[in-house]
Amino acid sequence: MYCNACGKIIAEDGRFCSHCGNVVGAPPMPRKLTRSRSDRKIGGVCAGLAQYLELDTSLVRILWFFITLACGIFPGLVAYVLAWIIIPEEPYLLPVASSHQPVTS
Numbered sequence: 001m002y003c004n005a006c007g008k009i010i011a012e013d014g015r016f017c018s019h020c021g022n023v024v025g026a027p028p029m030p031r032k033l034t035r036s037r038s039d040r041k042i043g044g045v046c047a048g049l050a051q052y053l054e055l056d057t058s059l060v061r062i063l064w065f066f067i068t069l070a071c072g073i074f075p076g077l078v079a080y081v082l083a084w085i086i087i088p089e090e091p092y093l094l095p096v097a098s099s100h101q102p103v104t105s
Helices: 045-053 057-071 073-086
Strands: none
Touching: 045 057, 045 073, 057 073
16 A cells, blocks of 8 residues: 555554654544444343443343442433433434436436
């Protein structure tokens, strides 16, 4: 791979040019903690945490359940409700119309 700024050869998996320091390729998208719209049971909190931490949703739900039992039901429920209020919901994405199908109103 070549640097876009100075044209020197850099490693294929390199993020920065070792010659000029320029960022190579698209910068990584920052991960945001959001509540899931599609994989929710109650409020989408556990599914959102699972997506953010790159874990299985069922694992996060089971861990949340056992931690809630270990710490007390009331604090676990309060934490879930607060997370439900504080963590924003993931944006609603409209389906993209295919170029092969006419869009009707």
